[in-house]
Amino acid sequence: MDWRIISSDAVPNTDVLKQYIYDNGPVYTVLYAGHNDAWETEFGNYDGSYTLSYAGTETPNHAVLITGWNDSFSHGGSGWIVKNSWGTGWGDSGYFYIAYGSASIGMDSSFVHDWQDYDINGGIWYYDDDTWGSQVGYPPSTTAWGLAKFIPDRDTSVTRVEFWTTAVSTTVDVYLYDSFDGTTLGTKLGEGPSTTYNEAGYHSVELNSPVAVISGDDVVAVVKFTNHTGHTHPVPIDWYGSSEHGNGRTYTSPDSNPGTWNEATYDIAIRLRWSNEMDVGITKRVIGRGHEPGDPVTFTLSIENSGAVTATNIIVTDTLSSDILTPTYASSPGITERGVTSYSWNLPDLMGGASSVITVYGTISPTMPITGMAIWNTAIVSSGGDDSNTANNSSTALIGGERIYLPLVMRNY
Incomplete structure (x- = not known):
């Protein structure tokens, strides 16, 4: 958004x-x-x-x-x-x-x-009930930091940090930490790309990769605001909301160094968006083109979890055509044959944003006719849990296909 x-x-x-x-x-x-x-x-x-x-x-x-x-x-x-x-x-x-x-x-x-599509499996944590109403900073500096500490109410994955910018031309850097004791930040869990906004408003920065969090275990959002037009109050606060000063949940700092954090009188308008969405998809490709009977052939099966939460119990099935002889495979990371068919595997769990590749090698049967040769293969992926998008759970690759021969026309001029 x-x-x-x-x-x-x-x-x-x-x-x-x-x-x-x-x-x-x-x-x-x-x-x-x-x-x-x-x-x-x-x-x-x-x-x-x-x-x-x-x-x-x-x-x-x-x-x-x-x-x-x-x-x-x-x-x-x-x-x-x-x-x-x-x-x-x-x-x-x-x-x-x-x-x-x-x-x-x-x-x-x-x-x-x-904008973002509505995530039926997600939500948002925030303290600024009345949103941005005013702003604070550390004049004469045009840079200031804001912090909001949340206690997750579920096991989930944080996908975005959201906030307000209070003036035109503001660069924002977002980070996620596992703890904050009022003085010093703990271990950094993730971050997002540095982004400059030409207008004030409400913004959402996607983390470089989703961060898994545990119910009851603190997660801390930290945002650096740097304005480029001389504005010295770049940190948004909920001026009109009820003051929650003294409960140790939002802070500001001139530089984020230990000991420089000051507890905010009014809640800082920084939010975390979380999602339980899982989306495991597969793409099958044939390497190269112009294959003929007797040629070696290589397939790649790319499996990716583009959702936010870890996908478990992943099964990939790729029943090759009998016209692909002596198939072998390699993978990264390692996989386990299921024994149901020769080409069905169990994959390790995939975290949100993670991927895996299976490479299958074989030889096209030399007895196939070259004219009209077409070998279709479909790979399927499934996983435990609720996959938010089943449209990408299968992928088909084609070797050969109908060849089109154009007539050669010669003219004398």
Whole structure:
């Protein structure tokens, strides 16, 4: 999830707002829709046949979505194309057109830069019930660190660190530790890529690999915030939420060194996203092309757990065609033949993000006809637990296939 703020209590430059829409799609914003005045009547009865215009600067009281613009409407004028929330029976099938700058439209504008699919097997740990309300730091430095210590309520895997940035142009580095005693951090468990955000907003950084955690055993999120525009308060806090000072769960520091951490008066707006999702998939490939009867052939079977939690009881089955003679195999890591068929194996457990490769060698039967030679093989993977995506549990590879012969045409000129 990545939600970014364009403006707060000011209407941004029209060209700037156009560029954001062009680059990112629709922009959320607010406008003044009237209140016991003539503008409320006009806006409420709008039929979509003209471009609205209102010169007043009253405080906005209605949220809408700018979806585009037109500098030469067919009905006259220029301005924003905006989607309202009053149904398709209002305006032009639920949309309206309004002149640039009218009714304070453009204030409090923001957009979704990226999103995540809903994870039915996941959740989030946080303390900032009222989200980001203010910010703290260590002036004159533009760098500060935030820390949030969580006690997991289940065995699971942490996949992301989430937080707010409080100003434009902020670089963020995220880390995960196994303990914090109020003074010193314990062992580092994981980290994510350093990321720079051009806008303030809410962001989510995926860890380089999921980190397994145990119920009741502390996990500590640490975030370094560095602003590049002179902003000296880069750490987000839940200003409006109830103060939890004294319970040892969130801290700030100027440099993260032992002894420099200060317990926060207001909860730091840092969160951890966890997931119990498991997704084991397989991809089978033939190495090379142009095989003919009697040729050696090599297959690779790549097995990967792209979920967050460890996959167990993994079984790979690859019943080769009888036209593949004297097959052998190698693997990394080691595997165990199951004995059900000659080409069925038990694999070691795969942690989230881990993979394994089985390589199968053989020889194509020399008695196969070269014309129309086609050998299909399908490999299947299964595992214990609830696989979130069964569509990638099988993969088919083809040796040969129909050859197409194009006629040679010679012309004399």
